[in-house]
Structure formats: structure tokens, C-alpha cells
Amino acid sequence: MEDFLQKTLGWGNFTIFAISGIVMLLISLGFVTYFIYFERKVIGWMQFRIGPNRTGPFGLLQSVADVAKLLMKEDTIPKKADKELFILAPIITYVPSFMVLAVIPYSETLYFTDLNVGLLYYIALSGISTIGIVLGGWASNNKYALLGGMRSAAQMISYEIPLVISVTGVILISGSLNLRMIAMGQEGWFWNWNIVPQILGFVIFTIAAVAELNRTPFDLPEAESELIAGYHVEYSGFRFAFFMLSEYTYVYAIAALTTVLFLGGWYAPAPFLEFIPGLVWFFVKFAFVVFFLFWIRATLPRMRVDQLMSLGWKWLLPLSLVNLFVTALYMEIFK
Amino acid sequence: MSEVQDKKPEETGKVEVTEEGKATPTEQTVKETIEIQAADPSVQTTSEPSDAPTAEINEDVDAEKAAKVKANREARAARDAARAAKAAEAAGATEGEAADPEQPKAPSPNQPKLDQIVQIIREGIGEQAVVEAYINERDRELPCLIIDKNHWHETALLLRDHPELKLHYLRNVTGTDQETHMEVVYYLINLNHKQDYCIKVKTDRDGGEVPSVTTVWQTANWNEREIYDLLGIIFTGHPDLRRIMMPDDWVGYPLRKDYEPLDPEV
Amino acid sequence: MIRTEELLLNVGPQHPSTHGVFRIIVKIDGEVITEATPVMGYLHRGTEKLAEALTYTQIIPYTDRMDYVSAMTSNYVLVHAVETMMQLEIPERAQFLRLVVMELQRVASHLVWWGTYLLDIGAMTPFLYAFRDREKIIEMFNELCGARLTYNYMRVGGVKWDAPAGWIDKVREFIPYMKKTLEEYHNLVSGNEIFLARIKGVGKYDAQAAIDYGLSGANLRSAGVKWDLRKDQPYSIYDRFDFDVPVGVNGDCYDRYVIRMEEIRQSLRILEQAMAEFPTDGDIMGKVPRVIRPPEGEAYVRIESPRGEIGCHIVSRGKAEPYRLKFRRPSFVNLQILPKLLVGETMTNLVTILGSIDIVVGEVDA
Numbered sequence: 001m002e003d004f005l006q007k008t009l010g011w012g013n014f015t016i017f018a019i020s021g022i023v024m025l026l027i028s029l030g031f032v033t034y035f036i037y038f039e040r041k042v043i044g045w046m047q048f049r050i051g052p053n054r055t056g057p058f059g060l061l062q063s064v065a066d067v068a069k070l071l072m073k074e075d076t077i078p079k080k081a082d083k084e085l086f087i088l089a090p091i092i093t094y095v096p097s098f099m100v101l102a103v104i105p106y107s108e109t110l111y112f113t114d115l116n117v118g119l120l121y122y123i124a125l126s127g128i129s130t131i132g133i134v135l136g137g138w139a140s141n142n143k144y145a146l147l148g149g150m151r152s153a154a155q156m157i158s159y160e161i162p163l164v165i166s167v168t169g170v171i172l173i174s175g176s177l178n179l180r181m182i183a184m185g186q187e188g189w190f191w192n193w194n195i196v197p198q199i200l201g202f203v204i205f206t207i208a209a210v211a212e213l214n215r216t217p218f219d220l221p222e223a224e225s226e227l228i229a230g231y232h233v234e235y236s237g238f239r240f241a242f243f244m245l246s247e248y249t250y251v252y253a254i255a256a257l258t259t260v261l262f263l264g265g266w267y268a269p270a271p272f273l274e275f276i277p278g279l280v281w282f283f284v285k286f287a288f289v290v291f292f293l294f295w296i297r298a299t300l301p302r303m304r305v306d307q308l309m310s311l312g313w314k315w316l317l318p319l320s321l322v323n324l325f326v327t328a329l330y331m332e333i334f335k
Numbered sequence: 336m337s338e339v340q341d342k343k344p345e346e347t348g349k350v351e352v353t354e355e356g357k358a359t360p361t362e363q364t365v366k367e368t369i370e371i372q373a374a375d376p377s378v379q380t381t382s383e384p385s386d387a388p389t390a391e392i393n394e395d396v397d398a399e400k401a402a403k404v405k406a407n408r409e410a411r412a413a414r415d416a417a418r419a420a421k422a423a424e425a426a427g428a429t430e431g432e433a434a435d436p437e438q439p440k441a442p443s444p445n446q447p448k449l450d451q452i453v454q455i456i457r458e459g460i461g462e463q464a465v466v467e468a469y470i471n472e473r474d475r476e477l478p479c480l481i482i483d484k485n486h487w488h489e490t491a492l493l494l495r496d497h498p499e500l501k502l503h504y505l506r507n508v509t510g511t512d513q514e515t516h517m518e519v520v521y522y523l524i525n526l527n528h529k530q531d532y533c534i535k536v537k538t539d540r541d542g543g544e545v546p547s548v549t550t551v552w553q554t555a556n557w558n559e560r561e562i563y564d565l566l567g568i569i570f571t572g573h574p575d576l577r578r579i580m581m582p583d584d585w586v587g588y589p590l591r592k593d594y595e596p597l598d599p600e601v
Numbered sequence: 602m603i604r605t606e607e608l609l610l611n612v613g614p615q616h617p618s619t620h621g622v623f624r625i626i627v628k629i630d631g632e633v634i635t636e637a638t639p640v641m642g643y644l645h646r647g648t649e650k651l652a653e654a655l656t657y658t659q660i661i662p663y664t665d666r667m668d669y670v671s672a673m674t675s676n677y678v679l680v681h682a683v684e685t686m687m688q689l690e691i692p693e694r695a696q697f698l699r700l701v702v703m704e705l706q707r708v709a710s711h712l713v714w715w716g717t718y719l720l721d722i723g724a725m726t727p728f729l730y731a732f733r734d735r736e737k738i739i740e741m742f743n744e745l746c747g748a749r750l751t752y753n754y755m756r757v758g759g760v761k762w763d764a765p766a767g768w769i770d771k772v773r774e775f776i777p778y779m780k781k782t783l784e785e786y787h788n789l790v791s792g793n794e795i796f797l798a799r800i801k802g803v804g805k806y807d808a809q810a811a812i813d814y815g816l817s818g819a820n821l822r823s824a825g826v827k828w829d830l831r832k833d834q835p836y837s838i839y840d841r842f843d844f845d846v847p848v849g850v851n852g853d854c855y856d857r858y859v860i861r862m863e864e865i866r867q868s869l870r871i872l873e874q875a876m877a878e879f880p881t882d883g884d885i886m887g888k889v890p891r892v893i894r895p896p897e898g899e900a901y902v903r904i905e906s907p908r909g910e911i912g913c914h915i916v917s918r919g920k921a922e923p924y925r926l927k928f929r930r931p932s933f934v935n936l937q938i939l940p941k942l943l944v945g946e947t948m949t950n951l952v953t954i955l956g957s958i959d960i961v962v963g964e965v966d967a
Contacts (some may be wrong), residue, residue: 047729147632147948214721217795225618225721226952244650301796302723304949307631426840473686474900503812507901508928509914520914522901526812532900555813556938565649580642580966589650590925 023114028101032248033063039294046298056165074238078141081234085139087241090235093132096125097246097253104256105264107193107278118179119171121255123164126212128248130156133221136243137231148230151305152221155211158309159218162316163208169201169327170261179257183265190269195262197330200323202262205317206292209254211312213295214247217300220308254288263289409543419532443470445468448530449478455500459493471533479533487536488546494523494534495551501525502532507551512592517543517568522557538568547573564589607635610948614643618952621962627943627951634692634951637943639936644966652926653948654777657683657757657893664893665751667928667962670713670745673706675907675964676755680929681836682902682913684755686895689730694883695759696838701875702742702754704868705821708779710737711861713963714959718858719790721956722799729789731905734782741771758889772874791862804942804954807852817931819860819907820958824852830905837885837898837904841876844910851943855959864907901929908932909958930967932960 032314037052037060044051052059077086103118115121130153137149171177173194174185186193195202211218223229232243260267263285268277273281303311443449453468464486471477482490494502500524509520517538524531538545547570550555559570560579567588570576578585586592613624622643628636648667652660657679663673677699684691691699713829716731739749739794746754746762754761790796806814811824821828829846831839846864850855903912917923935958942954 015943043725047726049729060608084784143608147682216725220949225723298722298726301719301793303795303800304799305947307798325670413828457939471898471900472608472901473896474902475685477901493670506817506910507912507914507923507929509901509916510888511916520899520901522912522914526620540785552815553813553915553937554934557933558741563932578642580645582642589647 001313008240011184016206018290020112024101026097028098028249028252029245032245032251033067034321035248035251035290036063036066038290039297042291043293043298046295055213059233067241068122070241071238074162074333075237075239076234082103082139087235087239089132089139090239090246091135092243093129093330094246094249100125101249101256103179104253105183105258105260105265105284108184110163110279111180112247114180115178117177119167119177119182119261120258122179122253123160126250126253127156127160129250132246133231133243136235137221140231142234144227144229145231145233146243148221148227148233151227152214153233153257154305155218155220155308156313157216158312158315159196159211161314162204162312163212164319165317165324166201166208167261169198171212172324172331173197173328183260183267186264188232191265193262193264195264198262198323198327200329201317204320205258205262208316209258210293210296212310213250213254213293215251216297217303218308222304223305225302249292253292255293258289260286338548364422369407380441395563399498421594443472443476445470445476445478448532449480452478452480452494452500452532455497456480456482456490456493459497460490464490465539477531477533481535481537484536484538488548488551491548491551494532501527503552505548505554505558506531508555508558508562510566510568510590512540512566512590513537514540515590517542517566519568522550542569543567544569544571546571549573549574564588567591603632605630608614612951614640615771616858617957619962620717621957623965625939625951625955625961627948629948631836632947632949633927634943634946634948636925637940637951639939641933641936641962642786646960646967648967649928652923653742653893654922656921657895657923660923661683661755662751662753663755664928665967666963667930668906668908668911668961670933670961671706671710672750673906674751674886674911676752676912677703677837677905678902678906680757681901682915683893683895684816685799686898686915687757687890687893687898689758689887689889690775691887692759692884694763694880695885695887696700697707697875697879698760698764698885698934699755700837701872701879702745702760702840704872704875705738705741705775706774707868707907708865708872711736711865712738714907715786718956718959719796722796722823722954724790724793724796727786730786730789733753734779737775737778740770741775744768744771756889757893759884759886764786766913769876770880776872776876779860779868780866782867783862783869785937791859799949799953800885800957801857802851803854803876803946803950804857804957805851805853805861806938806942810938810941811852811935814941816909816938817935818905818907818959819857820909820935820938822847822855822860823849825850830903830910833906834903836902839871842871844870855955857957857959894919903929904913908964909935928967930964932958932962932964933967936960936965 023229033205040062041051041059052062054064055065056060077083094104096156102112103115103121133152133156134149137147137152140146157294169180174182190196214221219229221227222232226235235243240315259282264281265285266282267280268276268281377565381390383406416444434474449468449470453465464483465480466483467481469479471479494500503523504526505521506524507520511520512519517540519536519538521534521536522531523534536545545568547555547559549559549570550572556574557579559573563570563573563576564570564578564580577583581589591597610627610629611624612627613619614622614623619625623638624643626638626640627634646666648663651663655663659677661679664679668675668735683689708881712731712735713754716728716735742752742754743749744765745768746752748754786925802892806824808824808826811821811826814937815830816947825848827846827848830836831844832846844867845863847860847867849860871911895915897917899914900911901914903910905911910929911931912929914925914927914929915923916927918924939958941956946954
């Protein structure tokens, strides 16, 4: 993979790049489809329900049917909406969510880019999606959507900062912004994983990540019981599907990122377990993170805007700074 | 006594009123009856225990509660057996209530309460404020007052603030189209001494006005709006008298007896 | 110079958290509410007007549809009012059946409240937990009277159906189950930090305001006023049972939450005692005239519904139909305090406060 990526760009490579990009897109779409299916199943079980079980065997085709429905649905644009922005917003939201997947390494050999500023790239691009959400809320010309969009902007800005600062601890330990290097620094026993020295950073990262994902308990931008659907209240059909798709693609990305940054990437928790391929380990850890997201969604109520803000600025930000400072001190003195 | 039996149930309790009030059933007679009440030594003695009502009430809250339930149950059984006798007894007993020491409670345990509230209003507002006062036997011996609408707002304030009454809780407001007149019925209670009262205010059928008591009890706000909406009684001094249930452009007042539905077939 | 302006926002009549077709027009400055005007009547069916053309027995199904979350208590207030006017004797077994269904209904109603309230707050799961347990009660009612929501169960003088074989045992089994489940609910939700932060100190009022606005039920008790008609002005056979009336201190959403949860427990206590004394047989209908004609006169009868004081004011002219029938609907009266509570709160708290008042729009609009 490494050699391949180093080659000069020609038509041959380009075709392969394009194909692998499309394959990745399909994988992420497939993941989203079944992520939704499992979310519904798992939350259903947590709530003494069965979950989808009618469409296809065990309801496996439920999400497919849902997507098909959304595709066939009439596409409505409100009369008073800002048409261009209204159409643009879901695209602006979705494109970065897919682009960030490029830097994620899945195993020692399987990765799509070897970007030396991978982490920075991820965080920078994911910030762009916020613009799409704010834009969608604004362009809908709907008061609920506007409130949702504004909440989203405030929330993203407030949580992006602790998110970034919490991972700087990891960067200090690894000495690299390259996600592949970060993962490779965690080889060996599970206490080498970044989660152990960076437990505070991990907690902050998780909280901020859930907030970035707009998932319960931080799902204020769409807060169903208050803002009906928040920023995408006026969207239907495929445009709505794109908002949902980008949300779930981010779940994929964040789960993968958490795995790489804190959970040792594709490494087994103990060296003697390494006969199991790294890809499997990666997937196990990844699935655990995803399950954790389901779990808190079924458990926790939603926070209030002011509480969200005070949590972000009064707790997460100072704590992440403390974490950074302590890590830096440790690195200076002992290493 | 068959006469009493045939009478309206409200009237069985208000013997003083019926005694004199039959000749001219208007405000004046009631004033007279109240004067009579005040003058009549027998009635005065009935109101004597109510001079210290709070003490009495506080002391036997539980006893009263138990007694009330017991009395109700007993009364129910007794009434089934011999209602006519009961009516006769009630009528007879109220006439000489104080004179008959055997049954201090039987006629109406709330008669002293009624006398007391009448007295308070009469002293606080004036003779003409109370149009009529009686005990509603059908409704657990509830003391009922009919207040003149011109004095209703002051009376309401008095009822709420008087140290012996403190009727601070307005539990229900009903508007009724009585065909000859409109009636607004207020049910008041104090949550501490738990004595409730029924207050009625009458007004004209067409363009009838009743002073709003929203400033006295906030509860009245929407209740009065509802009555205005459905019966067309205008509450003067209401802060926001709009339709509440029906659409704003609705024509007519549905709960009036002469209301013609849009489509009579429905 | 930045120009700011207030936003006029229509919350409802189609909104997930107004629990039906209730509408509030709010003026918001950012997310802070500066003015709130409730608008209602979207579900006004003119029950009181319809009732004037119906016999008393025919009105009972209409009461089901007022407070459709607690139809049994609405049933009861009407028949109780007629019985009070006619001074009827109710057989023992009917009294017990009525009490049992009313208390089960209170449990069911509070469960619905609990579930939907947490859904308003943003927690999805408790809703389904609550409905699972409510389902058990609904099934029992279904077995008793053949309906799941609009029971039409009570009649003037008694009840329509006797408990089928084994029904009482089902209730007996339900009580310990529900007690256990209630503990579980407390463990799951009542200590959740996010939940507590959302409801503590929100929507506060004092006892004076509560009384002035005529609040009743848990809304009144949350402000520290100990007033429960089952205890203070007992009706039916409540005076035979031993139960507590939970009272709050602060009058905030948290107190209302705690009180309603505690009321479930107290209702179960009443049910337990009622089960112990339940008469093995007996009539379910008292001696009632063929045509129900309350004598001329009027009466105002009130009972404690899960939402507060539900009252029925009958004006009778001795006919088979009421001359005037007025229901004091607790949701309608309790709702009046809402505009006062909302000023200065955020949009999020609008949902929290409205939910804690516990309205049923069918009852608000009647």
C-alpha cells in the first residue's frame, strides 16, 4: 500500500484510486445501512421491543427499504426558502464527512492515505459540516430550523476546542499527527494503548465527540421534543437522507478515530493474541465504540443549551488544558 | 308538610326565607328575612357557635371529617327509608333549631356557617349585597349565597381576605342559562378549614354583565373567558375577554338555550 | 449597529411536545421566552352542550373522551354527581370495583405521564418501559369492560360489569410487580444528573400562586399545600384506607416529578388494602330507577383525578337530561399558570414546564 501511494499519478493509478474511493463510499454506505439497522435492533432490545423484523430476513432489509423510500419521496423545497443554499446545504454537510474517512488506517497495511497531518485534516474538515447545518437551518426559512442551526453552530464551536485539545495529549505522546504513526505507537500490551496514560483525554474526547455527532444527550440541534427536527425540519426525500447519511458517516469516522487514537488501533490487547488479524481487532474495538454510542442514546436524557455550554467551557476546556499541561510536563521530565 | 316535600330542594333549607319571602320574592324580602334573622333571638343563638369558627374548625378537623362522612352515610340510609319524614323533620328543626337541643346537627350542620357568612357580607358590604341565602341539601348541605352583581367584586375581595373566611381557592366557575336570567356560580373553599361555599351571581339574559373576579382569583381568568365564549356573559374588568374554545369569528353562544346550531341536523 | 428583534414562534398545534393539539404562541428573544400566549379549543367537541341533549347514562361515554388518559375517574365524577343528587346507595362490591379501577387508572395515568415527560426531556427509553407496565393495566381493564381506553365502565348506581373470574388475582399479582418496577424506575431515572439538572428549580411557583391560580393535584401539592380530595373531602370509600399524601417544598418540576412517582406507590398501597378487603360477592348495581332523573336542584361534585380536582356541576330540572352540565377540568385550570411560568425561560424549559403540569388536551378543550 505504501509503495503504491508513493507512485506518480498516472491514468492507471487514478482509475485505481477512483475505484477504491467508490468502494470506500459503498462500504461506508453499507456500514450506515447496517449501523441504523443495529441501532434500531439494539435500542429495541434495550426497550423491550423487537426492532425491525419484517422487511427481509430478521428485518435486514429495513434500512434498505427506508433508503429506497427516501429516494422515491417527493423532494420539496419551501417556497420562501433560499433555494440555492437549501440545495447546497446537505452537500456541504455530507462531503466532508466522507472525506475524513480518507485518513483512517484500518490495519498496518490497509490505509488510503498516509497523511502526515492526518489528525489535523480530520478535525479541520469535520468543522466544515457545521457550516452545512447552519446553512440548512438558515436557508429553510423556518424558525425551528433556524434555532436548530444556531444551536448547532454554538455547540460545534464549543466542543471542537476541547476535542482538539484533548487529542493533543495523544499527539505529544506519539510525537506525530499521522494517524498511522499514532496507532503504531500503541503496539504491545493493552497498557500501551493511549487510553491508559490519557484516560482524562479519552473521557473529554468521548464527551466532545458525542457532542460533535449531535447524538443524545447532545442532540440539541435536532431536539425532537423542542424543535421538532431542528435544522432539517424542512428537508425531505434525498436531501434529508444526506443529512442523516452524514450524521451516521461521522459516527463511523468518530468510532474509527477513537479506536486509532485511544484503543490501540488494530493491535491485539496482548501480544499472544496477535494470531487474530489486526483488521478483526480493529473491527471489534470499533464495534464496541459504536455500541457505546447506542447505549448512551438509549439511556440518557437531553441536556439544555445553557448546561451544554457551561459543560463545554467551564469543565471540558479547562480539564483538557490541564490534561495537555500534565502530559507536556510528564514528557519533558521523564522522556 | 307535603308542601315542603314538593318544593324545590333548595328551599327546604332556607326556612327563614320561605316564612316571609313567599309574598314578594325579591331582594327586599331577603333583606327582611336577614333582618329577621338578626332580630330573631333563636337565630342569633344559632350563629353563636360560629362566632369562634376557626377554633371550632381547627379543633375538630378530623372529627368533622369523620362526622361528615358518617353523617353522609347515615343520612343516605335514613333518606332512603323515610325521606318525607326527614324533610318534615328538617323543616321543623330549622324553625326551632336552637330550641331543639336533641338534634344539634340534624337539620343542617352548615346553617351556622351560612349565617356567619351572611353576617360578614352584610357587615362588610351592605344589606343589599346578599340577595338570598340557603342551604343546598342536594349538595351535601352546601351553604349557598346569591350575591347582587353590583356588589360582587367587593364581596369577592371580602370573601377572600376576611380573616374568618379566607376563601382563597376558587375551585369552579359555571355559567348557566336559566332562561329567565343568566347565572354565574362560583364554588369557593379555604384549603385550611375546608369549608366550601357556593356563590351565585345573576344577571340579565341579553348583554348581561358580571364584574370579573380575575383580579381576586387568577383561576377565574380562563373560566370567565369560557363562560363568555359559550354563554355570552360579559365580565366587566376582565383583562383579556376573548373567545377561548370557539373560533374567534364564531357567531352566537353555543350553550345558550336559544342557540341555533349552524346545521340543526347534526 | 446590529438590529435584533423578537421572533414570534408558533409552538403547536402540531408539535411533538404539546401532547396533542395545544398551541402556544411564544415571543422569543434568542432562545428566551418573553411572552407566551396559550391558544386552545382545537379539540373542543362541546361535551357540555352535547350532554344537554343526552340522558345521564348516555353522557358517560363522553366523559371517557375528555381525559382519555384517565377515563375511569372522569366516568366516576359524573356518576358520583348524579348519585349525590339522587342520594343513591352504592353496593359494597361496586364501591370496591370503582375504587380499584380508579386507583389502577391513576397508576396508569402517572405512568403515561412519566414516560412522556422523559420523552420530552429527551430520554426515549422510559417511555417504552412505562407503556409496557401501563399495558398490563390496560389489559386488565380490557378484560373488565372490553375497552382499552374509553371504558364506559361506571353506571349511576354501580358499575356495568362485574370482575371476571381471576381478575382480582391479576390485580393482586400486579401490585408487587409494579412496586418492584417502580423501584427500578427510580434507579434508572430519578438519580440521573442530566435529568435532575433539567428539572430542579425549573418552573417554580409558591403556594400562594398555586392557590391563586386554582391549581390542583400534584401541581398544587408540589408547592407545599397538602390537599388531596381523597383525604380532605373523602368520597367513595377512600376514608377506609390508609395512605399518605406526598407534598413538595419548592414547587418546581422536580417536586412534581417526585410527587407523581410517590403517588403511584400510594395508589398501590390503597390497592393492596382494597384487595385485602375486597368483598367476595355482592351486587354491582344498586337500586336505581329505570329512568335516571335527578331531582330538581344542583350539585357540584369533585374528586381527585390523576391530574387534580375534576368536578362535575349538574343543574337538573328533574328531567332525564341535565339542564346544564359543567365539568371542572383540572388540566384546563392548571394550564392557566403556564404563561406566568414561561416568561424568562428558554425554549427547552417550555417543554419541561408544560410537561410537568401534565395536561391532557382532550380535557383542556372538553
